[in-house]
Amino acid sequence: DGRASGIGRRQPEEPRLVVLYDTSGSMDSYGRFFLSFAFALRRVIKRVEIFAFNTTLVRVTRMVAPAAIAQSLERLAAGVPDWSGGTRIGACLAAFVAEYRETMVGRNTTVVLLSDGLDHGDTALLERAMRELRERAKIIIWLNPLLGDPRYRPEAAGMRAALPFVDHFGPAHNLESLEKLLRFVRQ
Numbered sequence: 351d352g353r354a355s356g357i358g359r360r361q362p363e364e365p366r367l368v369v370l371y372d373t374s375g376s377m378d379s380y381g382r383f384f385l386s387f388a389f390a391l392r393r394v395i396k397r398v399e400i401f402a403f404n405t406t407l408v409r410v411t412r413m414v415a416p417a418a419i420a421q422s423l424e425r426l427a428a429g430v431p432d433w434s435g436g437t438r439i440g441a442c443l444a445a446f447v448a449e450y451r452e453t454m455v456g457r458n459t460t461v462v463l464l465s466d467g468l469d470h471g472d473t474a475l476l477e478r479a480m481r482e483l484r485e486r487a488k489i490i491i492w493l494n495p496l497l498g499d500p501r502y503r504p505e506a507a508g509m510r511a512a513l514p515f516v517d518h519f520g521p522a523h524n525l526e527s528l529e530k531l532l533r534f535v536r537q
Contacts, residue, residue, distance in 0.1 A: 366397045368454055370446065372465035374404040374437035380495050380522070384464050387528050399454055403442035439469040439508050440476030447482045455486045462491045464522055469508025476508055480515035492516045498523025 369388050373381065392398045392411075400411045455461065461483055469476060483490060492512060496502045498521040504513060513519060522528055 366399070366454065366456070366459045367391060367395050367462065368450075368459060369398065369400045369462045369464065370407075370443070371400065371402050372404065372437060372439070372463075373402045374468070376437070376466050376468050377464075377495070380464075384522070388464075399450075401446060403437075403439070403446075405438045405441070407442040407445040437465075437469055437508075438471030439465060439467070440471045440473060440479060440511075443479035443483070444475050447479045451482060451486060455483060457486075457488055459487045460489045460491065461487045462493065463512075464493050466494055466496050467492070467504065467506050467509030467512060469506065469511075471508075473507045473511040477511040477515075480512050484515040489517045490515060491518045491520065493520050493522035493528070495521065495523045497521035 369391065371384055371388060377384075388398075388400050392400070398411070399409070402408045402410045480490075494502075494504070494509070497504075497519070504510065504519070520530060
């Protein structure tokens with residue numbers, strides 16, 4: 351019987367991690383910190399895709415070299431339109447869903463959004479995109495650096511639209527808060 355030796359059995363698919371990182375102006379002070387963390391994830395998790403978004407969505411996985419963070423940041427700043435500009439989270443997530451939902455998001459996928467949720471776009475579009483992601487992904491994590499402040503309340507329209515579809519809403523203001531993410535990613 352081939353089952354005892356593993357012959358004929360399909361190996362379970364390795365979980366995939368998709369990181370969507372907000373590069374808008376309100377996230378500038380966290381840029382190097384978050385990108386360094388995303389690069390480090392590429393070193394320890396085999397299947398990681400990284401996207402930057404602000405007013406447009408850009409797949410940046412191949413633009414980043416985990417061993418060359420400073421050079422990668424320069425490439426990203428040059429290669430991502432509207433870096434440090436405005437934010438249209440809904441439009442960017444809708445673009446992600448339209449182009450990558452079928453190929454990058456499945457029952458073993460953890461989707462991590464790193465954003466303060468301060469959206470200048472259509473919140474109905476954000477809600478639809480989040481609903482579609484929720485239907486396909488194993489887990490959705492939203493890390494918000496503002497959540498590290500005990501006075502913060504997720505009252506921005508973008509955060510209110512997204513939160514019903516988020517499995518874990520956590521802070522992302524220091525290394526300890528990001529280390530907690532690993533617990534969810536490894537599930």
